[in-house]
Amino acid sequence: MTTLFWLRLRQKIMPVLCLLMLLPLWELICWGFAIPDFVLPSPSAIGKAFVNVSAERWLGHLSATLSIAISGFLLSLIISIPLAMLMVRFEFFSKTLYPLLIVIQSTPVIAIAPMLIVMFGAGFAPRLTITTLITFFPLVISATTGMRSTPPELIELSKSLKAPRYKEILQIRLPYAVPHIFNGMKIAITLSIIGAVVAEFVSAERGLGYFVQFSMSFFEIPQAFAALIFLSLTSLVLFRAISLLQSWLFAWSLPKT
Amino acid sequence: MTVHVEFNNISHSYITDSGEPLQVLDDVSFSIDKGEFVAVLGPSGCGKSTLLRLLTGLFQPTIGEVSIYGNTVIEPQDGIGIVFQKPTLLPWLNVVDNVLFPIRHKHGWVSRESREQALALLKMAGLEDFSKHMPDQLSGGMQQRVGIVRALLLEPEILIMDEPFSALDALSREEMGFELLSLWHKKPKTVLFITHSISEAVLLADKVLVLSSRPARIAETITIDMPRPRNTESIHHPNFNQYTQAIRELIYQPA
Secondary structure: OHHHHHHHHHHHHHHHHHHHHHHHHHHHHHHHOOOOOOOOOOHHHHHHHHHHOOHHHHHHHHHHHHHHHHHHHHHHHHHHHHHHHHHHHOHHHHHHHHHHHHHHHHOOHHHHHHHHHHHHOOOHHHHHHHHHHHHHHHHHHHHHHHHHOOOHHHHHHHHHOOOOHHHHHHHHHHHHHHHHHHHHHHHHHHHHHHHHHHHHHHOOOOOHHHHHHHHHHOOOHHHHHHHHHHHHHHHHHHHHHHHHHHHHHOHHHOOOO | OOEEEEEEEEEEEEEOOOOOEEEEEEEEEEEEEOOOEEEEEOOOOOOHHHHHHHHHOOOOOOEEEEEEOOEEOOOOOOOEEEEOOOOOOOOOOOHHHHHHHHHHHHHOOOOHHHHHHHHHHHHHOOOHHHOOOOHHHOOHHHHHHHHHHHHHHOOOOEEEEEOOOOOOOHHHHHHHHHHHHHHHHHOOOEEEEEEOOHHHHHHHOOEEEEEOOOOEOEEEEEEOOOOOOOOHHHHHOHHHHHHHHHHHHHHHOOO
16 A cells, blocks of 8 residues: 555656756756856746746736637637537538548648738637637547447447437447547647647737747747746646546546556 | 248348458348247358348348348347347446446436336346446456346347357356356347357257358258256257267368
8 A cells, every 4th residue: 555655656756856857957057068048048047037027927928828728729629529520420521521621730820820810810819710720630530530439339239229320429429439539638738738829929918928939039038938838837737637637527438557 | 939030031242342242141041939049150251240130120131031020120120139249338337327228328218117127137147236337347247248138128029149258258158158048048038149159059049050151051950959948067968069069060061
């Protein structure tokens, strides 16, 4: 019992410890080679920059980025699941839409971001569109793959019971796709932060992505790094939140160890 | 004995991916009496499963017809329970909800009587302590037992089983066979049982149909004359070896 506890704790702590051990090395390199802050800021400089910005300002930027990332992610989820259901139900839909989806996915969102700003103006709409576009693909693909990987015997069972097709999709295929959908959601949630940052790079006056760019343009490199680390941490927390949501709502769908 | 199920001059071909027709069944005819246990034996890939699926009414034979009580099967029928090779339980439902799933799926709701009936059937299958367990907490044999109970819940007159025990280890396989027989004695059904185990077919069935390799024809119909109820002792019955030997010769003879 106790040994297992320590084993688990060690597994969780080791990666963090590993990262922490890199910090003094980083500091030492910056100091030893006298690397200027605008080339590679030392951890201490980044820490100082982080503290120099007020918590209020950080939270303001964080909430701006989070609201775009999460609303884009949710919109994607709301569109992609029903679309995947239609694509699995009607061969016609799948044949028509699939190539279109691949075309959209192959178009670099970063390249069309400025065009979207021209189309929709500089408000919330283009940012939401960018985040939705970037998170959409993994969700549709994971949902359709999941629904198609349902054991054929169960589909046969459904047909032999003369159940309507929508029940086959809702009561058999969709639940079967849950583990796949959560894998897609884990990818999509980290992409949503990327989408929000891309949108902020193109047009914004708030947000962590905007703050990175703002700091760079004023040569506040340590501050830019601080914002960058903040972004990574946010992404990590969101990723973890999806995992927790899965173990909380769909414990049966977790891989068995 | 009334004739329950009839296969009349069934031939069936699939269109393969390359567009070529592939004949799997060639002029197969047989009938099953009400309450009879019929096992179908044949080399793998010979079309046994096709034969079984024709009875579900999910598709029609290219030539010939399948009938139940003289009525041609043209669509899925009520009163047929299917047990698959794999248990294929729904991993998000516990055992009793898995058993009730066909009713919920078909009618949208489950009555108190159905639930009680499900629990009674689970008890009969020795699973009363596991009704709240999730499928992944059960062994392969127990999962397949749940699969059988699921097929029995709608009170089918016909039970079709597609190599139901082939994914189990040899010991549980034998045990499950005898458990199936005891369920069958308590709730008599007409059974069409596909297998590729000769001893399993002889131990369980009233009649064994031996199929030839593809396209399958009926090579021989063997009526198994051994007393019921059958159990582990039945293996020592003088007829047992005679039957298995005869079937083995049929299967291994050059085409």
